Amino acid sequence: MADSVPLLINGNGDGGNGKSERPKEPWRGEFVKSIVYAGLDAIITSFSLISSISAGRLSSVDVLVLGFANLVADGISMGFGDFMSSSTEKDVAAKERCVTKWDVENQRGAQQEHLLHRYQELGMDAADAATVVSVFNKYPDILADEKMGREVGAEEQSEKPWKNGLITFVAFQVFGCAPILAFIVLIPFTDNDQIKFIGACVLSALALALLGIAKAKFAGQNYAASVGITLFNGAVAGAAAYGIGWTLRNVAGLDE
Template sequence: MAENTGGATSTSRLLRAEDGRGDSESERGGASGRPREPWKGDFVKSIVYAGLDAIVTCFSLISSISASRYSSVDVLVLGFSNLVADGISMGFGDFVSSSTEKDVAAKERAVTAWDVTNHSGNEQEELLRQYQALGMDINDATTVVNIFAKYKDIFVDEKMMAHKGILPPDEADKPWKNGLVTFAAFLVFGSAPLLSFIILIPFTNNDSIKFVGACILSALALALLGMAKAKIAGQNYAFSMAITLFTGAIAAAAAYTLGSVLKNVAGIQD
């Protein structure tokens, strides 16, 4: 028992040492140039997509309203009402799409399981050809397929991914959580452009100054989202921030220009 314990301890120390060495190499780039791993999270897509859409949508609305020379009260009323309405729509849309995707995957798995049960030979042949098309040697492909054929659940999942390109449904996924996260992210990020019209109330009544403040807060929010996107995807921070800011600037400029043009066409006076 003492020898086994000592061996396990030595192995644990060796593994910890190797892990530590790997972490050090990763921090300084690593001798092998190993790419940086993306941050893994269950709601990454919902946060990034909802955040970017919220900032661009809300700031574009503010830009069009400001170009039409409406008051700060109009900006706040229309901005927050639009923010909540769009947030509910986005959250519900994410919930529906996630639920549909999960239901489709479950249905496809049931169909694939039936095919594997009733037409095992044909399914094995299809998977064999799929592996060969990917460049696997015929003997190796045959060996792999024969092994998978012994385990029905594994074979069904592999058949779904290799032949249909669909991941098996994950029972741990909760579509309502995706919808809730999307709604929350939309409200949080979308509030950034509107904060200027609230924070500056005690200091100035100049709507132009408040609009400039909204521009600055929107740019900061977009930059923060760009940094988060770079961290999540393992991308270059400067490039990700630049793309995000450029997207927001184009949308805001288009909204401001359109609002100004429509104001002149409608003959609205300042």
């Protein structure tokens, strides 16, 4: 603990040596995972569908009907899946904590011994480890959390699974609309489906770049690398879908 004193006094995180800069903290958010995962999946799913339809030379009406139908159906599926996943994770965590708390209350000696060995394996001095465990022994709830190897209150992070499901659904709809919007926005300007498809490619790329920037901001990652990865992911998926659509129409002979 004494080592932390000069850090607090200097306030620059380098102990006064000036050798390193304090890393930037990532944005904290309860629903970051749901937004990033749903947004990425939505953009790639919609763009891949549009790519395959465009390669098959179907009309803009087909793109809009199939695109929006797929967007809503997939959004509902993903939102419900996130709700079920978060709900199950919460139930499992509560059950695990219940079992661990029983162990702490009824097998206190064995649990203390387990923590003692764990701290020593992490490099803590035997005497210090014994001191820490003896302090935790006064607080059964904290001892149970420590025995589970997680922060106190971690089981409350997914307190309302329905929020995760709702956020996933909304994020899927918002990001998934980007590729389809080109076919709506360009209606007054052109009837050429190829131009509309190019517009969809541009909007999809912008949405993926925006998501990549948000992901980098949330996780404290490099912006260029994050944007590059998301764009590459979308490009590969879209190219694969376009290639399959073109192959089925022109090689397999599925003209109509």
